[in-house]
Amino acid sequence: MTTPTIELKPSSTPVSAAEREAVLASPGFGRHFTDHMVTIRWTEGRGWHDGQLVPYGPLSLDPATTVLHYAQEIFEGLKAYRQPDGSVAMFRPEANARRFQASARRIAMPELPVETFIEACDALVRQDIDWVPAHGGEESLYLRPFMIATEVGLGVKPANEYLFAVIASPAGAYFPGGVKPVSIWLSEDRVRAVPGGMGDAKTGGNYAASLLAQAEAAEKGCDQVAYLDAVEHKWVEELGGMNLYFVYGDKIVTPELTGSLLAGITRDSLLSVARDLGYTSEEGRVSIDQWQADTANGTLTEVFACGTAAVITPVGTVKSARGEWVQSGGAPGAVTMKLRDALLDVQRGVAADPHGWMHRL
Numbered sequence: 006m007t008t009p010t011i012e013l014k015p016s017s018t019p020v021s022a023a024e025r026e027a028v029l030a031s032p033g034f035g036r037h038f039t040d041h042m043v044t045i046r047w048t049e050g051r052g053w054h055d056g057q058l059v060p061y062g063p064l065s066l067d068p069a070t071t072v073l074h075y076a077q078e079i080f081e082g083l084k085a086y087r088q089p090d091g092s093v094a095m096f097r098p099e100a101n102a103r104r105f106q107a108s109a110r111r112i113a114m115p116e117l118p119v120e121t122f123i124e125a126c127d128a129l130v131r132q133d134i135d136w137v138p139a140h141g142g143e144e145s146l147y148l149r150p151f152m153i154a155t156e157v158g159l160g161v162k163p164a165n166e167y168l169f170a171v172i173a174s175p176a177g178a179y180f181p182g183g184v185k186p187v188s189i190w191l192s193e194d195r196v197r198a199v200p201g202g203m204g205d206a207k208t209g210g211n212y213a214a215s216l217l218a219q220a221e222a223a224e225k226g227c228d229q230v231a232y233l234d235a236v237e238h239k240w241v242e243e244l245g246g247m248n249l250y251f252v253y254g255d256k257i258v259t260p261e262l263t264g265s266l267l268a269g270i271t272r273d274s275l276l277s278v279a280r281d282l283g284y285t286s287e288e289g290r291v292s293i294d295q296w297q298a299d300t301a302n303g304t305l306t307e308v309f310a311c312g313t314a315a316v317i318t319p320v321g322t323v324k325s326a327r328g329e330w331v332q333s334g335g336a337p338g339a340v341t342m343k344l345r346d347a348l349l350d351v352q353r354g355v356a357a358d359p360h361g362w363m364h365r366l
């Protein structure tokens with residue numbers, strides 16, 4: 006595979022420093038975007054070409070572009086953090102690049118070389134470095150690489166043209182309440198993904214499939230949906246945009262990768278962070294019956310969700326057709342918060358990075 010160079014075509018009208026500072030004072034999540042984006046094209050027979058860093062702006066697509074009809078699309082999410090010395094480092098971009106390749110394979114798209122993925126992220130962050138929030142808080146620059154099928158036509162087949170792009174958005178807390186426990190609706194009928202399907206690919210269709218259950222959860226007063234496996238409707242899988250962890254005293258357990266849930270990079274990192282802190286961490290199976298019974302008998306001490314956007318978020322109230330219960334008294338659990346701080350300390354560059362996860366520009 007060839008690695009295209011990225012030609013710089015900077016914006017002549019970037020957002021003013023005053024406007025940018027106003028956004029950075031309260032970025033929210035996914036509402037504001039930086040001045041530039043990277044685009045790279047792929048054409049059958051030619052491979053990857055036309056790498057460009059251009060002003061952020063609309064894409065022009067023919068109405069018959071295949072992504073609009075058949076959803077051949079994948080994306081990633083990763084963060085760049087301001088370090089104590091003012092430099093900027095990204096958390097595990099290589100892991101995102103590899104997952105992007107796995108998602109591409111699953112929906113018959115070309116694989117972007119890992120080094121090109123990282124170079125595209127580097128180029129954008131380097132250009133828009135003033136958009137990376139200050140060191141010290143929880144804020145970061147969220148990067149959203151994505152790829153869409155751009156062939157024009159209504160035939161159902163893998164496209165012969167694609168557009169890869171990276172955009173960036175300064176990010177504060179994903180949930181407006183900050184680190185306060187989220188409430189979960191445990192869906193026993195709607196499923197997010199099925200064995201042999203594409204639940205382990207980061208493709209837009211999985212998120213579309215989760216929206217109705219998410220809307221139903223909101224009607225029931227819950228923030229998020231937890232999905233069970235699609236065959237037995239028994240084994241806990243994940244949330245619509247986050248993985249789950251169950252804390253049993255000093256052991257943490259996360260649902261094993263069955264093919265129908267996403268292999269989260271935060272999930273994977275926490276298996277190691279927990280061990281570094283002296284906890285036991287493992288992948289396993291947790292049933293909905295166990296979740297309810299172990300909470301009642303006090304062995305399941307905390308539950309939390311994890312993902313790039315939301316980092317680690319404690320789970321508070323759990324509602325389901327079988328009843329309602331509350332984890333760790335509805336307050337953030339001690340193990341949850343210890344893991345959260347340990348991970349954020351590595352990301353913010355105030356703790357050692359024994360696994361070599363931080364990628365400095």
Ligand code: PLP
Pocket residue numbers: 082243244245246247248267268269270271272311312313314
């Ligand atoms: N599960 C789903 C469905 C997600 O969308 C995400 C978010 O990326 C995660 C889990 C967590 O993955 P990561 O930790 O790599 O962000």
Ligand code: COI
Pocket residue numbers: 081082083246247312313314315
């Ligand atoms: C992320 O955590 O990066 C996600 O992609 C979750 C959500 C914003 C889709």
